[in-house]
Amino acid sequence: MQAEANGINIHYELTGPASAPVVMLSHCLAGSMDIWDFQIRALEQQYRVLRYDLRGHGATSAPDNDYSMEMLASDAAALLDALEIPSAHFMGISLGGMLGQSLALTHPEKVSSLILCDTACKIPQETHQDWDERVAAARRHGMAALTDGTMQRWLSPEFQEAHPDIAEKIRNMILATPVAGFAGCCRAIRDFDVKDKISRISVPVLILVGENDPGTPVEMSQEIREAMSGAEMVTLARAFHLSNIEAAEPFNQTVVDFLARQQ
Numbered sequence: 001m002q003a004e005a006n007g008i009n010i011h012y013e014l015t016g017p018a019s020a021p022v023v024m025l026s027h028c029l030a031g032s033m034d035i036w037d038f039q040i041r042a043l044e045q046q047y048r049v050l051r052y053d054l055r056g057h058g059a060t061s062a063p064d065n066d067y068s069m070e071m072l073a074s075d076a077a078a079l080l081d082a083l084e085i086p087s088a089h090f091m092g093i094s095l096g097g098m099l100g101q102s103l104a105l106t107h108p109e110k111v112s113s114l115i116l117c118d119t120a121c122k123i124p125q126e127t128h129q130d131w132d133e134r135v136a137a138a139r140r141h142g143m144a145a146l147t148d149g150t151m152q153r154w155l156s157p158e159f160q161e162a163h164p165d166i167a168e169k170i171r172n173m174i175l176a177t178p179v180a181g182f183a184g185c186c187r188a189i190r191d192f193d194v195k196d197k198i199s200r201i202s203v204p205v206l207i208l209v210g211e212n213d214p215g216t217p218v219e220m221s222q223e224i225r226e227a228m229s230g231a232e233m234v235t236l237a238r239a240f241h242l243s244n245i246e247a248a249e250p251f252n253q254t255v256v257d258f259l260a261r262q263q
Contacts, residue, residue, distance in 0.1 A: 002059075005078035006071075011059035012052035012079060016044035021112070022088040023259065025051040026076065026096030028118075028242070029185050030143070030150060030177045032058035034169075035093065038245055042252040047259065050088065052079060054095070056181015067184035069192050073102040077110050089259060091115035093244055094216060095185060098192050101224075104201045105194060113204040113262045115255060118213050118241050120220040121227060122195040131190035135183045143182065147174045153215040154241045166245065198227050205231040206258045208251060210239030232258065 002009050013033060023043055027035040033051040043049045053060035055067060055075050076099060080088060089112045092100035097119025104111040123131075137145045151160065151171055160167040205228050209221040218235055225233045234254050236247040244251050 003079055003082040005082045006075045008055060008061035008063065008075065010052055010055075010061075010075060010079050010082075012050060012083075014048065014050050014083065015040065016048040017046075018048065020046060020048045021259075021263070022048045022050055022085050024076065024080070024088040024090045025049065026090065026092035026099050027051075027054060027057070028094035028096060029189065030057075030146070030174045030182055032173055032176075034058075034173060035242070036244070038248040039252060039255070042256055046256075047089075050079075050083070050085070052076075054099070054181075054185065056184050057177055060181075062178035062181035063184065064180035065184060066187040069098055069102040069188045070106060072099045072185070072188060073106050076103050077107040080110055086110075087112050089113045089115070089262065091117065091255065092119065093117040094119055094241065095189055098189065098194075101194050101198055101201070102192075104203060105197055108201070108203075111203050113206070113259070114201065115206045115208065115258065116221075116224060117208045117251075118210055118216050118221075118243055119224070120192070120216050121198055121224045122193045123189055123191070128190050131186050135186045138179045138182050142179060143175050143177050147171055150174050155246055156212065156238065156240045159240070159246050170242070170245075195223065195227060198224065199229065201228060204258075204262055206255070207231055207233040208243060208254060209233070209235055210241060210243035210246065211235050211237050212239065213241045213243065215241040
């Protein structure tokens with residue numbers, strides 16, 4: 001389905017009992033809402049599940065300009081308004097987790113609780129050139145130039161070998177990402193820094209991270225936990241960056257248990 005919100009068309013899916021609390025799912029850079037396929041069955045029995053393609057991804061509009069994390073957060077808030085949803089439990093992975101922190105800071109009334117997965121509260125200054133180089137590579141050669149490196153960060157070699165069908169689906173998701181959307185979101189990530197602000201977030205927070213995540217390692221999740229009083233943190237054994245896929249069963253159980261405590 002499509003909704004006009006914040007000046008773009010946002011592709012979304014809304015499933016589960018109409019009267020249940022809403023859980024909003026926000027995906028990673030170069031992903032789509034399909035990244036959450038392994039969570040839907042576990043969540044939609046008890047919750048209204050809203051997942052959507054971020055600006056520049058999937059079937060959502062992909063303007064060719066720089067994005068900011070505040071812009072992406074405003075997209076999420078505007079989608080909730082368009083669907084007449086006052087607030088939601090917000091779960092985001094990687095870029096989606098950064099967006100969630102920004103949403104909780106700029107639109108706190110929209111966030112009932114926050115689940116931050118394999119993400120960071122600040123992108124180190126020394127990596128800014130890396131983000132610029134990724135944008136340049138995508139502009140010159142397309143997403144195919146970045147696919148192998150991305151897959152190496154996202155899923156362990158053992159998981160990819162054991163589940164070639166899943167790996168192929170994820171690979172195709174990366175390849176299908178519009179270059180304009182990838183570039184815009186890279187800029188938003190590169191400049192992201194809320195480390196000194198997130199102590200103001202007052203809703204319950206759960207942090208999940210793959211033990212072997214090379215993209216946003218455990219230390220980055222620990223940095224979030226230290227900055228947010230009362231935040232819970234769970235490390236998922238052996239998982240890489242897409243811990244929601246590689247460790248889907250313990251991931252889902254942890255999320256369901258956390259959400260149950262918020263009711």
